[in-house]
Structures are given as structure tokens and as C-alpha cells.
Amino acid sequence: xxxxxxxLIVVKESHLIPxxxxxxxxxxxxxxxxxxxxxxxxxxxxxxxxxxxxxxxTHDGVFHCDEILACFMLQQLPEYENATILRTRDxxxxxxxxxxxxxxxxxxxxxxxxxxxxREFTGTMSSLKPEVGPDFDIKxxxxxxxxxxxxxxxxxxVVKKYTGTEIDLxxxxxxxxxxxxxxxxxxxxxxxxxxxxxxxxRWTISTNLSSRVSHFNQTWNSKEPYDAQSQFEKAKELVGxxxxxxxxxxxxxxxxxxxxxxxxLENRFNVHESxxxxxxxxxxxxxxxxxxxxxxxxxxxxxKYVLYENKSDDWRVxxxxxxxxxxxxxxxxxxxxxxxxxxxxxxxxxxxxxxxxHATGFIGGAKTREAALQMAVQSLEADY
Numbered sequence: 001x002x003x004x005x006x007x008l009i010v011v012k013e014s015h016l017i018p019x020x021x022x023x024x025x026x027x028x029x030x031x032x033x034x035x036x037x038x039x040x041x042x043x044x045x046x047x048x049x050x051x052x053x054x055x056x057x058t059h060d061g062v063f064h065c066d067e068i069l070a071c072f073m074l075q076q077l078p079e080y081e082n083a084t085i086l087r088t089r090d091x092x093x094x095x096x097x098x099x100x101x102x103x104x105x106x107x108x109x110x111x112x113x114x115x116x117x118x119r120e121f122t123g124t125m126s127s128l129k130p131e132v133g134p135d136f137d138i139k140x141x142x143x144x145x146x147x148x149x150x151x152x153x154x155x156x157x158v159v160k161k162y163t164g165t166e167i168d169l170x171x172x173x174x175x176x177x178x179x180x181x182x183x184x185x186x187x188x189x190x191x192x193x194x195x196x197x198x199x200x201x202r203w204t205i206s207t208n209l210s211s212r213v214s215h216f217n218q219t220w221n222s223k224e225p226y227d228a229q230s231q232f233e234k235a236k237e238l239v240g241x242x243x244x245x246x247x248x249x250x251x252x253x254x255x256x257x258x259x260x261x262x263x264x265l266e267n268r269f270n271v272h273e274s275x276x277x278x279x280x281x282x283x284x285x286x287x288x289x290x291x292x293x294x295x296x297x298x299x300x301x302x303x304k305y306v307l308y309e310n311k312s313d314d315w316r317v318x319x320x321x322x323x324x325x326x327x328x329x330x331x332x333x334x335x336x337x338x339x340x341x342x343x344x345x346x347x348x349x350x351x352x353x354x355x356x357x358h359a360t361g362f363i364g365g366a367k368t369r370e371a372a373l374q375m376a377v378q379s380l381e382a383d384y
Contacts, residue, residue: 316372
């Protein structure tokens with residue numbers, strides 16, 4: 001009876017015994033047990049790895065240019081390069097993020113929390129980073145906050161990535177300030193609702209970067225399926241592309257022109273004893289650079305004329321404007337030459353090789369450097 005029952009149990013449970021048990025014996029069971037243990041350990045390790053993945057937190061719902069740019073900038077740094085972006089307003093989930101931008105009502109650099117919406121926050125670039133000077137009094141958005149504390153490293157990494165070179169420290173400091181002034185500040189102001197000027201504008205700009213980002217959000221009456229995360233990434237690609245273009249422009253183009261203008265200022269007394277006539281070694285955009293360098297070197301208003309070779313046998317004399325965008329110049333070319341050309345101009349001026357003077361006197365031309373220089377010298381010395 002007992003043996004019959006035992007045989008019944010063996011037959012009924014035989015499906016639990018591996019097919020190769022009789023061939024390999026108990027080792028097969030141990031091997032399977034070890035595989036189960038390895039599988040469990042692998043899952044545990046994967047879970048641990050998932051918990052240690054770097055996460056950038058920001059808010060969900062409608063996104064804006066500032067947190068888009070903040071996330072993009074962070075992802076240019078080695079520590080956040082492969083970070084996941086978690087979009088949520090759940091404070092419990094945000095507390096687990098490695099860094100949080102534009103949500104959470106906390107600004108704390110050490111804790112890596114960069115929100116600007118709380119009532120007590122009033123930080124500006126000038127207040128948080130005084131070395132940039134007093135001119136930047138716009139309240140920062142999350143983009144400005146991330147740029148304030150990580151911007152220099154972001155610029156260094158972008159330059160290294162695209163040029164394979166290390167950026168010069170002086171260039172880095174100058175471009176850092178310029179990039180905030182010409183790119184980030186606009187995003188800060190728009191996000192915080194700071195107008196450009198007092199009063200109502202006669203027309204509005206609807207093609208700025210912040211406006212273009214807004215079009216990636218779902219429209220109020222859309223019935224189509226909407227993938228918010230995919231649209232967020234598309235917006236980040238747009239914003240990031242323009243941000244990188246700006247960095248490359250300022251480090252590869254703008255900085256090179258600035259160096260030429262700075263050298264021109266340094267050599268001004270080699271051109272004329274007054275130091276008021278400058279000569280560019282090669283033509284480049286110079287007006288904004290000159291204004292900024294004059295301010296830095298405390299030489300405002302000194303330069304009156306700029307010479308450069310336009311092409312072979314063609315030189316230009318340009319009067320320095322009172323401001324880079326002004327049509328009013330510090331001193332125009334001689335009033336008796338304006339609107340006259342060629343032989344008549346040579347006769348009136350007494351300068352051989354001079355060939356034109358604009359009707360307003362802001363620019364003139366000559367066939368030789370010597371003639372162009374004489375145009376500047378005579379205009380400088382003229383009493384009018």
C-alpha cells in the first residue's frame with residue numbers, strides 16, 4: 001500500500017523533475033538554483049542602478065523656454081550628460097532628483113534647487129555674481145540661475161566639444177558676460193514678465209525664442225494625440241541649437257574681431273600722434289567692440305576716425321559714431337568735402353588720391369592709405 005502510494009506521488013510530480021536529471025543528477029538542480037540566484041542578483045543590481053541614475057527634475061504641464069534651456073545647459077556637463085529629465089510637480093518625487101529647476105519653491109545652490117517663483121526670491125545676475133558688474137538687474141529665471149552657477153563650465157565644455165580646444169580664461173570670462181547680456185537675459189525678462197521699456201509698445205515681437213518654444217505646447221482646442229515629453233525634447237533641440245550657435249559665434253567670430261579692435265586701440269599712437277585715428281589691420285565688425293573696450297579702458301570719446309583697406313587700391317575712412325547704432329558721429333569728415341567725388345574732391349581738399357566723401361560726411365574713400373590718413377588728419381584738425 002505504502003509503495004503504491006509512493007509510486008503514485010513520483011509519477012504525479014515527475015513534471016517537476018528536469019528532463020536531464022537522471023543524466024546529470026543533483027548538479028542540474030544546483031545549477032538551476034544558481035541561475036535563479038544570479039537572476040535575482042541581476043534584478044537587484046538593475047534596481048540599484050536605476051535608483052542611482054542621475055535625474056533632473058522640472059515641472060510638468062505647459063513648458064517654457066527657461067526650464068528648457070536650463071535642462072539643456074545641465075546636460076552639457078559631464079555629471080548630467082546622460083541624465084533623465086523628470087517632469088512632475090510631485091514634491092516627493094522631486095525630492096529624489098539630483099537637481100531641480102523651475103519648480104519646488106526652493107532656491108538653494110548647495111542642495112541644487114533652482115526655482116525662482118517664490119515671493120522672497122529677487123536674485124539677479126549682478127546681485128548673485130557681482131563680478132559681472134551692476135548692469136544686470138533683471139530677476140533671474142531658472143535659465144539665468146543655472147547659467148549663473150554653471151555657465152562658465154557649460155561654455156568650456158561646448159567649446160571643447162566643437163573645436164577640440166580649451167578656451168582662454170579671458171575669452172571665457174568675457175563671453176560668459178556677453179552671452180548673458182545678449183541671450184540669457186532676454187529669456188529671464190520674458191519669463192518674469194519684465195517689459196523692455198516703460199509705456200505701451202507700438203508693435204510687438206512674436207518670433208523670439210520664448211515665443212517659438214510656446215508653439216511646441218498643445219493648443220487649447222487640439223483633438224490630436226499629444227506626447228508632451230516628445231514635444232519637450234523637440235523644444236530643447238531648438239533652444240539648445242541656438243544656444244550652441246551663440247557660444248560658437250562669440251568664441252570663434254566675435255572674440256576674434258574684439259582682439260583686432262583691441263590691438264587697434266593699443267597701436268593708435270603709431271597711426272597719428274593724437275591717438276584719435278585708428279587703423280584696423282583687417283576689416284571686421286568694430287563699432288560695438290570699440291565702445292565696450294573704450295569703456296573698459298576709460299577711453300570713451302577718444303577715437304574719431306577708423307581707417308581700413310577695403311580692397312586693393314581702395315581705402316575707407318569711417319567716422320566713429322557716438323554710440324554703436326547712432327548715425328551721429330563724434331566728428332564728421334570735413335564739411336567742404338561732403339557730396340563731392342574724384343577730381344573735384346582732390347582739388348577742393350588738396351589730397352591726391354582721395355575719391356569720395358558721403359553727403360553726410362560719415363564715410364570717405366581714397367586710393368591709398370596715405371590719402372585716407374590725410375582725410376582723417378585734416379578733418380580732425382579742421383575747426384567746424
